[in-house]
Amino acid sequence: MTFATIILQNKERSAELSVKMHGEFKTHRNHILLLGSLRDMFRKNKPPKERPRESQARFSPYSPCSISSYYQIRDALPQEAARAANGSMPASVGLYDSLDDGLAVDDAELNLLFLSGVMESENCGWRLQMNATSINMDRTISKVTNYCFMMVSIAILQLVCLVHQVRQVANPGVSLLSLGQQAMLDAYLCLLHLTAGIVAESMFSALATAAFCEFVVFSMFEMRYLIACSHSRLGSSVNWYEAQADIGTIYGRFYGLLLCGIILVYELKDHYWFLTFVFYSFWIPQIVRNAVHAHRRPLKPLFIVGMSVCRLILPLYFYGCPNNFMKVPYSPRMCFGLTLYVGGQVVLLLLQYYKGSRVFVPAVFLPEQYNYFRKVKELESLREEEGGLDCVICMEPVDIKSPSKRMVTPCNHFFHQECLERWLQVKRTCPTCRSPLPPIV
Incomplete structure (x- = not known):
């Protein structure tokens, strides 16, 4: 003693x-x-x-x-x-x-x-x-280095999912709020890692590397895809000045909401669990938009599942690892609740993708829906119509006798199911006669 x-x-x-x-x-x-x-x-x-x-x-x-x-x-x-x-x-x-x-x-x-x-x-x-x-500073530096390696790996996986999604033509059915909220999460991580690296000089290299990877994800990929989806809503008749004004509006709203989010975090710092669930509600705007506007497949399943898993790793590390370097208290209930919350959003999106955008809405509240797979009785008269047997999208013949392999529009024009679904993701008009078409639900 x-x-x-x-x-x-x-x-x-x-x-x-x-x-x-x-x-x-x-x-x-x-x-x-x-x-x-x-x-x-x-x-x-x-x-x-x-x-x-x-x-x-x-x-x-x-x-x-x-x-x-x-x-x-x-x-x-x-x-x-x-x-x-x-x-x-x-x-x-x-x-x-x-x-x-x-x-x-x-x-x-x-x-x-x-x-x-x-x-x-x-x-x-x-x-x-x-x-x-x-x-133990040596132990802490080792933990921070492993953490930064994990964050760099997560950023690479996010880039793979984004590249897989960007290959698809920008879809007007993609929710800008959903994409913007995910971009804000990556922007916050970039700022946090950069600030922590400046404060802890001995860990600057590792933290700055993680911050740079997050910056690449949100600024070079997520923001560009966000702008492309916004332009797809304007239509093909938009001029250069309108496109530039739309870009300025997107960036202004994004950084304005980013600043408001920082103020919100400061005011509600004692309610960290509430803020965590708010920031991890990024799929809810997409679910609502799919149900309201009958957008069935705006996002690919790999993008949905991959981005959800990547974003869950960080909170599960802090709340599920008792020896995390930030000394966040171990909370298995928080881990279980957040995983269940994000997993429920993913399940709803996958149901909308495979079963229809309004699969969970009671039929009583739904308007009358058009059946693109309806049976055609007068085949002889349809054969005489121009464009009735050929898909004008791929210029291949359509087997009208197999309802599961073809789709027929209200104007009695036949298309392959895959061809028409891709077409309706960009335009809501008939490829043959330019008549307006109802959504596929």
């Missing part, structure tokens, strides 16, 4: 510190670092300019302020090490490198030091009780 008496002399904003050790003191690098941290903390304290009137009689800014400190430094017990790893230990004095040369990284958590003690000043009239633990 180690006891110390610390005498702090305050004279005209100058601080002089002397430490008197009492009892047995075992020389250890961590002990010295802890004492050095306490010394630096006292040196930063400056005497107040003015004292309360009731204390002026017994305290003078020119008189010595004696601070007695009694504390114990020892190796942390297993339960204390677990509490420190989970972030539930009281506030620590500072960051200490507790790795000796030759110590394995896996055993670093067992080398934590625990400090408990009391500081008091009789002539100043205050008493401070403190509990603190050391933080």
Whole structure:
């Protein structure tokens, strides 16, 4: 056990510190670092300019302020090490490198030091009780490096999913809110990683790499696809000036909402669980748009599942890993609830893709729907009509006797199912006579 008496002399904003050790003191690098941290903390304290009137009689800014400190430094017990790893230990004095040369990284958590003690000043009239633990910086840097490698891998997987989706022609059925919300998540991650790298200089390289990958994802791919989907809603008759105005509107709204989101996070920082569920509701606008406007297949299943899995990895790491480097408390209920919430959105989107955009809406609330696979009775008369037997999209013959392989429009023109579905993703008119067509639900 180690006891110390610390005498702090305050004279005209100058601080002089002397430490008197009492009892047995075992020389250890961590002990010295802890004492050095306490010394630096006292040196930063400056005497107040003015004292309360009731204390002026017994305290003078020119008189010595004696601070007695009694504390114990020892190796942390297993339960204390677990509490420190989970972030539930009281506030620590500072960051200490507790790795000796030759110590394995896996055993670093067992080398934590625990400090408990009391500081008091009789002539100043205050008493401070403190509990603190050391933080293994080598172990923390290793965790941050592995975390950044994980984030770079996630960014690469997101790029693969985006490239697979962008190969499809920009669909007006894609929800701009859904894409914009996902781009905002990547923008926030870019800002957080870059800010953390600037603050922690020893980890700047790893964090800056993760920030750069997130910047590439949201600025070069997601924003471009967002603009392409917005242009597809304007139609083919849009001129250059209208297209540029649309781009300016998209960027203005995006960065405006990005700033509002930062303010919202600051105001609701104590309700982190609510913010997490709000930010991970990015598929809900797409589900609503599919049901309202009868868009059946605006997004590919690989894009839906891949992006959902990539975005779930980050919160599952922080809430599901007890030894995460940010010391976020372990919360299996949060992991289960968030996975179930995002998984439910994915299931609804896949049902809309395979079964119809309004599959979960009761038939009572649906308008009358046109059946593109209706039976045709008068085959002889249809054969005589121009364009009745050939698909004008691919210029291949259509087997009108097989209802499951062809689609017929209200104007009695036949097309292959795949050809007409792709056509209706871009235009809602008949390829043959340009008549308006009802949506495929």
